[in-house]
Structures are given as structure tokens and as C-alpha cells.
Amino acid sequence: MRVYYAAVEHVANDGSRHVWAAICLVNYNRRARDGFIFGYKDMSDEMGPCEVECPVEILALLTPTESKNASEWREKCRKFAARKAENAKKPDLKPGQLVEFEHAIYMTDSTTHKTLQVVRPENRRVIFRSPETGDTYAIRNVKQRAYKILDQTA
Structure with missing residues (x-):
């Protein structure tokens, strides 16, 4: 608008x-x-x-x-x-899926992550959890990034 x-x-x-x-x-x-x-x-x-x-x-x-x-x-x-x-055309992300990004993502807490687990998809962003630390992150416009789904189970 x-x-x-x-x-x-x-x-x-x-x-x-x-x-x-x-x-x-x-x-x-x-x-x-x-x-x-x-x-x-x-x-x-x-x-x-x-x-x-x-x-x-x-x-x-x-x-x-x-x-x-x-x-x-x-x-x-x-x-x-x-x-x-x-x-x-990319499939919608579902809670529990493990997603591997083509390039590591730099977060505001100065960490980088290449693999994250979907916690919940929202309107324009997806909430992810780090499998290593358990910290959660919100990433906007995820479908614009290159990624593959490693785990199809929700």
C-alpha cells in the first residue's frame, strides 16, 4: 500500500x-x-x-x-x-521441520546459523529454534532465501 x-x-x-x-x-x-x-x-x-x-x-x-x-x-x-x-512454489514450512539454508544467517545476537528448526510460521516471518542452543529467532521473508528441508516430519 x-x-x-x-x-x-x-x-x-x-x-x-x-x-x-x-x-x-x-x-x-x-x-x-x-x-x-x-x-x-x-x-x-x-x-x-x-x-x-x-x-x-x-x-x-x-x-x-x-x-x-x-x-x-x-x-x-x-x-x-x-x-x-x-x-x-516453495513448500510452506511446518513446525518441527529442520531447514538448512544455503548461506549461514547472521543473527542480531552475533551468532550465525545454517540449520534451524521451525517453531511456527507466521504471516511474514517464521520463528525458528537453534538445535544447538535452543535460542529462538524470527526471520522475515524466508522464501526469498535459498534453503532445503532436511526433515519432513512435523
Whole structure:
């Protein structure tokens, strides 16, 4: 709810059409002390924005462009969508499963762990327990990490 994407069509007098992507960053804070509770920044794909989560359905509506920035941005969005689709295919983690990460994870208590046991999955994070120490850790966006499930038993 912070970034909005749209396909914008411009039809010239000669009937030619050009469809480009509009990206709008939105900030809503109803408790703003200064009274400015809403702000936004709009931009086009030609500006090469950092936000790359544009839905593929919108990307499909865009007409070809000669802009290097727009082409690179569109490619980044397609790559992000492909990674997101691949991550969605990963099985949901269940309590009791042992998970081995491809790379050791550095925790805020200055420890690193490569293998952790699932305690409970939550909305955007999973609570893990270290098999060695019994300490628990919350890891966000686990499906974006490379891992394999060592133990299927829950």
C-alpha cells in the first residue's frame, strides 16, 4: 500500500499510441504532527525508479520504448516477478521441520546459523529454534532465501 503502478495510454492526434508505466510512491500518516498526512511522488518508467514490483499484467500493456532507463526498469520488474513466482512454489514450512539454508544467517545476537528448526510460521516471518542452543529467532521473508528441508516430519 505504499507503491502504485499504472499503465498510461497517450493517443496522439495522428492516432498513434504510446503506453508507459506510471509509478506513484504514497505516504499516508494520519498522525503527522505537522498536519501533512498525505504525500506522494509520481514518476514514469523512463525515470528508472527503484521500485520493481510492477505486476506483469501492467508490464504486458506497455508499448515498446527506446528509453534505456525504461527498458532496464521493465527487465528488472520481469526478473522480480519471476523470482516471486519461483519463491511461491516453495513448500510452506511446518513446525518441527529442520531447514538448512544455503548461506549461514547472521543473527542480531552475533551468532550465525545454517540449520534451524521451525517453531511456527507466521504471516511474514517464521520463528525458528537453534538445535544447538535452543535460542529462538524470527526471520522475515524466508522464501526469498535459498534453503532445503532436511526433515519432513512435523
